[in-house]
Amino acid sequence: MLDERLGTLLLALAREAIVSQLGQSAIKKPDTQALSRPGACFITLKRQGALRGCMGSLEAHQSLAEDIIHNAVAAALHDPRFPPVSIEELGETTIEVSVLTAPEPVTVANEAELLAMLRPGVDGVTLRCGCRQATFLPQVWEQLPAPTAFIQQLKRKAGWSADFWSPDMIVTRYQVQKFTEPPLR
Template sequence: MSLTETSQNRLLALARQSIAHGLQTGRPLPVDLDAYPAELREIRATFVTLESRGQLRGCIGMLEAVRPLAEDVAENAFAAAFRDRRFPPLAAGELADLDLHISVLSPAVALTFLSEADLIAQLRPGIDGIILQEGARRGTFLPSVWEDLPNPTEFLQHLKQKAGLPAAYWSDKIQAYRYTTEMFG
């Protein structure tokens, strides 16, 4: 599903408004879904990424679609600004310099593989977002991470570390899922 440019711009504006609302109230912007077209009311999963002067400033999202697209963007924009544990909460003076990017995720599809090498061979650099899971440990990289980690082996090693596993770790219990994104902003 590809969003219209108008819908993309509306979501970017909504994300910024939710952050501004959060600075004033400490809560995400409430979304009146009746004010949005049908494509922005569909149940979809998103990530909102914040950058300041080219550096990551926050990134929060959902891997499963559980709420309407417009609401998911408002909630994730607020969370990226104020709840990403890697960063202090956003200060009012930072909002003007903030670049916002929204990734709308496709449903994740389980990958079938016989070994780590088999999984690596199935990865599509620049296309795939990957969820890696073993038991309660789980991590994901959006497709945009391929820009920094273009080598599939290194991509997987870093993703294992993000999931709380050693880079060289492998087990037959590891599960992997693939998704794609429509990214804009």
């Protein structure tokens, strides 16, 4: 568990990474042991309450600090759903950092078993089959509170039909600890 003080550092690092990439300043990495350990995160950007970018890592493959820097820049400049964030826009954009637990494999024989074991509002879920995969962070439960709708939309995100299921489906779940900048005035 990370405390609020560290959460504030994570948010500042994410914002600094974006500002630095936009050529406005140099990045200063905080020297904190918790940030030097391997970690996985997602960075979500919102402008006026609407999604403006979201990119992340499902598994730890570098230090948490490096993952935050990489994913903050990716969310701001490389999310294919949006044009790059400008420095002017950044002042109107709030940042959310979600630090993920290690993914936990879930063994289910079918979608009904998956729906029965889900914990709405708690679990992030990844579905993988063949070369396709998709994930929803636990925060997505706020928009899709019914497990059936949550899984159907997750399958659509992966490019499958809402009723798709395969015996080769690989399911993992994870939780997040999220930190969000205060709303802009």
